[in-house]
Amino acid sequence: MSGEHALFTAALGLTAPWQVRDLTFDAEVGRIDFQVGFAPGSRFACPSCGAADQPVHDTRQRTWQHLHFFEHRAYIHADVPRVRCEHCGRTSQVAVPWARPGSGFSQLLEAMVVALAQQMPVRAVARHVGLGDDAVWRTLHHYVDTARAAEDYSDVTAIGVDETAARRGHHYITLFHDLETGRLLFACPGRDQQTVGHFVADLRAHGGAPEQVTAACTDMSRAYIAGLGRHLPQAAITFDAFHVVQLANTAVDEVRRQEVKREPALKHTRWAWLQDPRQQKLGRITQLHHLSRRRLETARAWRLKEALRDFYRSQSGRKEAESLLTAWYRWARRSRLAPFKRLALTVRAHWDGILNAFDSRLTNGRVEGLNAHIQAAKARARGYRTTRNLITMAYLVGAKLSQLPAAPHTPTSGARAA
Structure with missing residues (x-):
């Protein structure tokens, strides 16, 4: 040679x-x-x-x-x-x-x-x-x-469940995460209760035990609640704080949209009411300060929403948290704001799951972060032609797969190992 x-x-x-x-x-x-x-x-x-x-x-x-x-x-x-x-x-x-x-x-x-x-x-x-x-x-x-087939889920005990948009036209995929490690465990098309059954089957296929999953964090989707109750009955459900506050934001915006018809000062103020005040710029904070001092229904709705946000920020134990939530519930029911009266009933219907957050300390924050990465990848690609492509990309960026091939700049070529 x-x-x-x-x-x-x-x-x-x-x-x-x-x-x-x-x-x-x-x-x-x-x-x-x-x-x-x-x-x-x-x-x-x-x-x-x-x-x-x-x-x-x-x-x-x-x-x-x-x-x-x-x-x-x-x-x-x-x-x-x-x-x-x-x-x-x-x-x-x-x-x-x-x-x-x-x-x-x-x-x-x-x-x-x-x-x-x-x-x-x-x-x-x-x-x-x-x-x-x-x-x-x-x-x-x-x-x-191939890399997913080698994954071991035997230590999974707490999961997060959420959906993300696949493409226009109400097409979604459901994502299941390990909340201890922050890795994506499973993704499948749809957002109905059957997705939980598909996850449980995949969990078993990877050495996991459904009976070991004792905690689940999700939004208030009836489908997910039903699916968890059917397929993971031993898992205590925690309703994610982000989604509960998001419901309050929706209620605030509904009040604003009704009131703006008779209060022109509310025009172009939507994000001032919805964003976390700690993340707003000075100009928007000043605008919010002046508007909140007026006798506006939207200002009252905003105070209710921020009180619910503060409820989650408290480091209370479950007993104290229940006292705070009871006070908020009574305030919302007396508020004469229809969206918040309905929200109060929703909170009452999901009472234990909301308070479970103060026992489990679970949050879908990592789930939301991964959703953002998935949607960013989809935006860069200007969408994916198939749901399977989106799911593959979700695993690639979020599953922390340990058996993917090493990057070529590392000396681990299959040729050298043969």
């Missing part, structure tokens, strides 16, 4: 009996082709039964696209051996060490695709590595599915 061939054999991460036998470079088309072969007289293990030291029966020509060499596209060509096993009698093609079976791309190229897709839209990844969008998605589906 020449020095040049030895250099590229090392660059491709090949080990005996594989080596680069020849290479051609076409500067005009920007392409380099490596002809890879095995040493004469080499013997291989049977792919079917594993019997070692089987002779080569024949070979088949195969080609794989590889990572670019500098700005040039690179391809690996090899006569792949088939062995006829003396033990099982089968004739089988040997797996090459630089690519997974059935793939037309090297493992290093696929590892690059996976690494880039966690940060870039798939279309941009496809352009960067010189593949089509569909090829990139097939690669992502394979590695995400």
Whole structure:
């Protein structure tokens, strides 16, 4: 083997009996082709039964696209051996060490695709590595599915449940998270109670025990409440503070929209009433200060909403929290504000789940954070063509999968391990 061939054999991460036998470079088309072969007289293990030291029966020509060499596209060509096993009698093609079976791309190229897709839209990844969008998605589906199959959920005891929009037209996926580790456990289309059943089946498939799930944090969706009661009856439900305050925000906005018809000063003030005052800029705080001093129904609604937010900020135990919630409930019922009178009844109907927050201290904050990452990825990609693509991306950015291929800049090529 020449020095040049030895250099590229090392660059491709090949080990005996594989080596680069020849290479051609076409500067005009920007392409380099490596002809890879095995040493004469080499013997291989049977792919079917594993019997070692089987002779080569024949070979088949195969080609794989590889990572670019500098700005040039690179391809690996090899006569792949088939062995006829003396033990099982089968004739089988040997797996090459630089690519997974059935793939037309090297493992290093696929590892690059996976690494880039966690940060870039798939279309941009496809352009960067010189593949089509569909090829990139097939690669992502394979590695995400394979990595998920190896995940262990045996220690899951507390889950968060939420939905996120898949695409326009009321299409959603439901997300189940491990609230202890902050990882996405499962995602599936829909937002009905059957999604909880699908999650429980997946939990069992990954070594988890549904009876060990003793806490669940969710919004006040009837479907999720029913699904948790049916499939995880031992899980104490905590209603997420974010969603409870969100209901109060909705009530405030309903009051404002009714009152703005007779109070022009309320025009263009929607976000002043809805945002957390601690996160508002000085100009909006000043506007809110002046408006809140007027005898406006919206100002009274805002004070009710902020009192509910303060209720969650308190570091009370459950007993003290129940006293605070009782006082808020009575205030809301006497408020003469129809949206808040209805909200008070909703709070009463979900009383225990709201107070459970002061025992479990569970929150879907991490869930909401992951939802934001998923929606940001979807926005960068300008949407995904299928729900499966969205779910795969959700796992890729939020499941903390430990078995994804290492990025190509680390010396962990499958070729070197073979």
